[in-house]
Amino acid sequence: MSTGTDVLLVLTNLPDADSADQVTKAVLESRAAACVNRLPACASTYWWSGEIEHATEIPLLIKTTRAAYPALEAALRKAHPYEVPEIIATPVATGLPAYLAWVADETRQPSV
Template sequence: MSESEVLLVFTNAPDADSARHIARSLIDARLAACVNVLAPCTSLYRWQGEVEASTEVPLLIKSTRTHYAALEAAIRLAHPYELPEIVAVPVERGLPGYLAWVTAETTPPAPHT
């Protein structure tokens, strides 16, 4: 798999429990090889005409382009926000062994015969 096939996907959850739930659901479904649940941060944004400030928990998700549509759907399903931030950035370069690991961990095991 080329480096450009690996994605970093960002989203924010309203709290640590929601963040861990989203992360676990993505790992269990093999849609992500790794999800970093980061420290809470303050987000400032405009929502429905008002400036809001919220504490959020960022998630940094390592996945592949092949899995993006299913990953986005899974995040939306597990996410409590009406309109969650879901942003994917292609990886231009990376340690080849790590990128191969991302690919391997997002590939379901072959069925036993």
């Protein structure tokens, strides 16, 4: 087992497949993420503007690193259609060393 303290799993939800595709493309093209998994649509219920809202959303699971997180958050905020997007990052405690290294390699910004 390897410690994965530099790798993060980031969750966000999108209102539809088109916006999920756009956000996925934006974060991958910016090299702020190594991988994005789009899950099937889910039912979300939440408070918004003093009311309980119901929506169908597309969850995205995004793999990145602590170093790449600021760029990822910026790309998400720019591409995301929600006024206040859900962007939650959780550290990966352990994982396959080769996979964790791959995430780090794929999110490393090229030297100038």
